[in-house]
Amino acid sequence: MAAISRAIRSCATASRWNMAASSKEVGAGVARAAAAAARRGRDREDGRRVQWVFLGCPGVGKGTYASRLSQMLRVPHIATGDLVRDTLACPGPFSKQLAEIVNHGKLLSDEIIINLLSKRLEEGEEKGELGFILDGFPRTIRQAEILEGVTGIDLAINLKLREEVLLAKCLGRRMCSQCGGNFNVASIDIEGENGGPRMCMPPLLPPPQCESKLITRPDDTEEVVKERLCVYHDLSEPVEEFYRARGKLLEFNLPVGLPESWPKLLQALNLEDPGNERSAAA
Numbered sequence: 001m002a003a004i005s006r007a008i009r010s011c012a013t014a015s016r017w018n019m020a021a022s023s024k025e026v027g028a029g030v031a032r033a034a035a036a037a038a039r040r041g042r043d044r045e046d047g048r049r050v051q052w053v054f055l056g057c058p059g060v061g062k063g064t065y066a067s068r069l070s071q072m073l074r075v076p077h078i079a080t081g082d083l084v085r086d087t088l089a090c091p092g093p094f095s096k097q098l099a100e101i102v103n104h105g106k107l108l109s110d111e112i113i114i115n116l117l118s119k120r121l122e123e124g125e126e127k128g129e130l131g132f133i134l135d136g137f138p139r140t141i142r143q144a145e146i147l148e149g150v151t152g153i154d155l156a157i158n159l160k161l162r163e164e165v166l167l168a169k170c171l172g173r174r175m176c177s178q179c180g181g182n183f184n185v186a187s188i189d190i191e192g193e194n195g196g197p198r199m200c201m202p203p204l205l206p207p208p209q210c211e212s213k214l215i216t217r218p219d220d221t222e223e224v225v226k227e228r229l230c231v232y233h234d235l236s237e238p239v240e241e242f243y244r245a246r247g248k249l250l251e252f253n254l255p256v257g258l259p260e261s262w263p264k265l266l267q268a269l270n271l272e273d274p275g276n277e278r279s280a281a282a
């Protein structure tokens with residue numbers, strides 16, 4: 001990890017990322033890569049843990065699924081959006097400058113985001129962390145090239161959901177300012193596409209003690225979410241192709257809510273639900 005964070009930082013600052021390394025692993029089967037990586041993640045004898053990235057539009061649920069998988073596979077869940085929000089919470093000219101960009105739905109420069117990520121990886125390394133699930137990084141081709149040049153990514157999981165659902169989910173997001181819990185007040189019930197089943201997602205409401213303390217992210221307004229979706233299509237969607245060309249992309253269309261999607265995602269990743277493992281062992 002120390003080597004990775006140092007290398008990422010030096011690539012970013014000196015603009016010397018290794019593009020040659022990026023074409024090495026073309027052809028690895030997605031399912032095989034997923035299964036092998038998952039086995040590594042669950043094998044304590046093997047020093048190597050999974051190194052996965054989550055791709056997908058704002059509001060698709062990257063944070064929810066990345067966080068669940070990271071607990072299951074015992075690797076840190078590193079969300080660059082969280083690193084940015086921690087920085088914004090520290091008052092000063094730098095956070096003011098960042099807020100101007102983030103609250104307009106734009107991406108921060110590759111240099112800024114890579115510095116934040118390198119710092120987080122260094123801190124993790126000091127604590128003995130192994131492997132990672134990145135959420136919200138890479139978001140540009142340049143970020144993907146830098147990452148590929150310094151370490152192997154086993155798998156890129158690309159979550160997909162219809163655009164009108166993404167917008168509703170972002171607008172419904174709430175956080176408790178006291179306990180930090182994440183909720184969603186949106187109640188989604190829309191016609192299926194091409195005669196498919198209706199899409200229903202019930203709200204995830206806060207407990208009574210959090211109700212009066214709910215806050216909304218300043219970048220979760222309709223105008224800014226629409227801008228973030230445009231930025232995703234322009235700058236981040238090409239990253240999907242980057243991993244597809246290397247045989248590392250797992251596309252996953254989220255069926256409906258979490259209870260239905262989670263077991264299907266585990267199935268796509270060749271992972272056993274720990275709940276089922278427990279019942280099998282009993």
Ligand SMILES: Nc1ncnc2c1ncn2[C@@H]1O[C@H](COP(=O)(O)OP(=O)(O)O)[C@@H](O)[C@H]1O
Pocket residue numbers: 057058059080081082084101102105106107108109110113135136137138139140143219228
């Ligand atoms: N990899 C990145 N590159 C550039 N900017 C980033 C990156 N990750 C996060 N940010 C900034 O932080 C904001 C919030 O990120 P995140 O919580 O991941 O948003 P989203 O809900 O849109 O996926 C982004 O809109 C962007 O301004």
